[in-house]
Amino acid sequence: MSVSMNKLPVRTTINGEPRIFLAAPGQVLADALRDELQLTGTKIGCNTGDCGACSILLNERLVCSCLVLAVEAEGQSLQTVEGIAEDGVLHPIQQKLLEHGGLQCGVCTPGVVVAAKALLDANPDPTEEEARYWLAGNLCRCTGYDKIIRAVLDAAATMREGDTP
Amino acid sequence: MTVQQEFRVVGSRPVRPDGVDKVTGRALYGADFNMQDQIYGHILRSPHAHARIKNIDCSRARAMEGVLAVMTGEDLQEPGSRVLGSGEGAIALRDLTPMVMAQGKVLFHSQPVAAVAATSPELAALAAEAIEVTFDVLPVVTELHAALAEGAPILHEDRFPDGQPKEPTNLATHISAQVGEPDAAFAEADVIVERTYSVPMCHQGYIEPHACVARVDGTGQVDLWCSTQGHFTVRGYTAALTGLDEGNIRVTPSEIGGGFGGKTTVYLEPIAVILAGKSGRPVKMVMDRGDVFRATGPAPGAETRVKLGATRDGRLVAADVECLMDSGAYNGNPAGFPAFLATACYKLSHARSVGRSVYTNKPKIHAYRAPSMPQVTLAFELVVNELAAELNMDPIDFRLLNAVEEGDSNMLAARYKRIGLRECLEAARTHAHYRSPVAENGGRGVAMGYWINAGLQSSATLNVSADGHVAVLTGSPDIGGSRASMALMAAEVLGIPLDHIHPQVVATDAIGHCDVTGGSRTTLATGQAVIQAAEQLVAEMCRRAAGEWDVGVEAVTWSEGAAHSDQGCLTFEALAARAGSMGGPLTVSSSLTASSAAPAFAVHICDATVDKETGRTTITRYTAIQDAGKAIHPDYVEGQMQGGVVQGIGWALNEEYLYDDQGALQNPGFLDYRIPVASDLPLIDTVIIEVPNPLHPFGVRGVGEVPIVPPMPAVAEAVFHSAGVRVARLPLNPPRMVAALTGDDDLV
Secondary structure, eight states: OOOOOOOEEEEEEETTEEEEEEEOTTOBHHHIIIIISOOTTSOOSOSSSSSOTTEEEETTEEEEGGGSBGGGGTTOEEEOGGGTSBTTBOOHHHHHHHHHTOOSSOSSHHHHHHHHHHHHHHOSSOOHHHHHHHGGGSOOSSSTTHHHHHHHHHHHHHHHHHHOO | OOOOOOOSSTTOOOOOTTHHHHHHTOSOBGGGOOOTTOEEEEEEEOSOSSEEEEEEEOHHHHHSTTEEEEEEGGGSOOOTTOEEOOTTSOEEHHHHHHHHSOSSEEOSTTOEEEEEEESSHHHHHHHHHTOEEEEEEOOOOOSHHHHHSTTOOOSOTTOOGGGOOSSOOSEEEEEEEEESOHHHHHTTOSEEEEEEEEEOOBOOOOSSOOEEEEEEOTTSOEEEEEOOSOHHHHHHHHHHHHOOOGGGEEEEEOBOOOOTTTTSSOSSHHHHHHHHHHHSSOEEEEOOHHHHHHHSOOBOOEEEEEEEEEOTTSOEEEEEEEEEEEEETSOOOTTHHHHHHTTTTBOOSSEEEEEEEEEOSSOOOOOOSSTTHHHHHHHHHHHHHHHHHHTTOOHHHHHHHHBOOTTOBOTTOOBOOSOOHHHHHHHHHHSHHHHSOOOTTEEEEEEEEEEOOOOEEEEEEEEEOTTSOEEEEESSOOSSSHHHHHHHHHHHHHOSOGGGEEEEEOOTTSSOOOOOSOTTOIIIIIHHHHHHHHHHHHHHHHHHHHHHHTSOGGGOEEETTEEEETTEEEEHHHHHHTGGGTTSOOEEEEEEEEOOOOOEEEEEEEEEEEOTTTOOEEEEEEEEEEEOSSOSSHHHHHHHHHHHHHHHHHHHHTOOOOBOTTSOBSOOSTTTSOOOOGGGOOOEEEEEEOOOOTTSTTOOOOOSSGGGSSHHHHHHHHHHHHHSOOOSBSOOOHHHHHHHHHTOTTTO
């Protein structure tokens, strides 16, 4: 291994804005988001795809950004936790996590928010079991998941009510 | 002390003040902060679990372009015999310093040996690899009994049990306690049960790895940003290890991504400070997840033998407890609490308890939520359940007959004031869960637990702005919602709207000393400092109003956020607005050593089903009942209970450190060290019992720790009733359960 100073330009759309950044060929996307773009809402708990704290949406698909090379984001559209609230209005999953006390230390929360949003986009009416399996890739050591699951199901109910004309 | 019973806002469930930052990603944790012109530190770690360091040659690393500082263990202060006071007890430097960097000998795999700082993380890693270390490799011992066996490799040739210089052994500590005459009392017993259970070493498993940034400025002032449960402890430890004056070090705590006891010490911080001093540049360090598992302090594995005797009418008459605990490479003193507190839930006039800890080639153990209590409680509660079964008694009825209450003592000779154990047991007995039928093929387990809880030192400052808002400053890192409880307590006393209160956790130079966020002490002790400061602020407001009205201060009362007398009413906002002309800025501080710590008790009910073919255990229902004294913010009390339960379930069913014969950890990642995930679990039902702590103005007890104490025995008892076999070694993972069910004793 040698330290390459040759960085490549990567053109992306992040949270709806065009962003260009430089990435080393071996740099993972989680590091690029945090170090090149100062989007530190994406957390790194393991760097091996086991904890889910770095969850982002890559072309609306839920991924661990520690398992994606930064250069793979070329031409792609990304959504990070910083882009989940719109115009300062919290997404229902964010609001319900707050109302249910669905976070303690909060370091897994960005990943949970992104993953739960992806769940609710894909399945507006998940069962408790579906929510638990969808979020099984997001480790939380503080809450025992109880209040997270309640928040996700409540957010789903709220969003379904909002959709009813 | 008069304990307040009626509350205006305490006991409500507002959104926490730091919540929006944490759901939007704005909150800054240890690795989220950078300093101007920073460089990056990297640690070279030992590839051996036991070896003498013959030589360290840093010349190649030093010569690399972009490498700005290199250090070894010699750059830390000589530990000598110095002992540091800390939040939850004292620690000798000889046990602390080598966990940061080896002092001539490595005693566990991945122990730090040297470190470099360079202009990029990649370069720093390459430079660390370029350091050449010559080791004299020694035999390794990782198992408790092997470490005590004759001829075992000796980790510390200069340490002797009980301080008596004889032949060195790996026995780290040996303590015992006794009340009454247990041997004679056992003769009175109609039924005696004796069992031995063992629990593996496990890790706290906080999701955020350790991280820090350090800067040393031109005048020698150190600025240190880090993720910690106690930045005053970090300051003291860092000063001791680097030789710098404590007063020259300012530590600013980041948001903290979990700790559970594991972040009440230093690992990276003294290294970053030394590298920053040598290089003249800020140094950032972030620990790799594998190194978190391999080289920070896990919870000790333990083997506990419990012998209990009872009379036919269900009275416990004697207890004999012997606990052998893994200390890891240095003295983490894990055996003290179990020896003294094993019997703490029960009226027992005759009991003996022995605790021993053993050095092994593993990282020194460290605090994990009610340190050492779950390991010993596993054996104790399972034996209680067996006794109750032998006596044909319901396990809760049996416990009610023997449970401690006000006036009873534990083996630390601490006499309980008003406690809520009986209330917890009564609530368990009448709970819908306990009254429901057990599922076919399933089993149900009950267990209870105790934790001592800590008081210790805390400080709070309240600063009032001209618009009547109040900044509530403390030095207690908010690990699970304590800003919310501080705001609620301040609002309760002041009588002003909750959203006018702004709780902050501030740096070591901005607040009086605060001990660690740990020991279930933050809402209890720091909260008490907040309450006292708020009461001082109310008193000052009343004094100013009395002056304004030209009446005696005794003629002024405070209610609804305003001073009242027969002259009229002056609101908090009005007094704040006119502070400049009424005596100057409004700021009050309170510091205390809390003596209000109160014992916490919990009773848990677990339903589980074991798949007899695969050996997999499913937790189907779980209820945790706990005396919180007073729940300031019930969401976060429930959250502590649920989180502790699930950590205990993980320890019971899956979590385990696995070492190879050379002392290398085989599962240093979340894939192979599997903590519970959402799909493993049911909802965790909670019942908060509120028997006010008579020593606290609001009746608060600590809540964070006791929830991890009952789960292992509750789960193991449920597993026994479902599977029909008792397994003496945890975790009760599928291979072990299959082996138990098929009679393969080698694996059990």
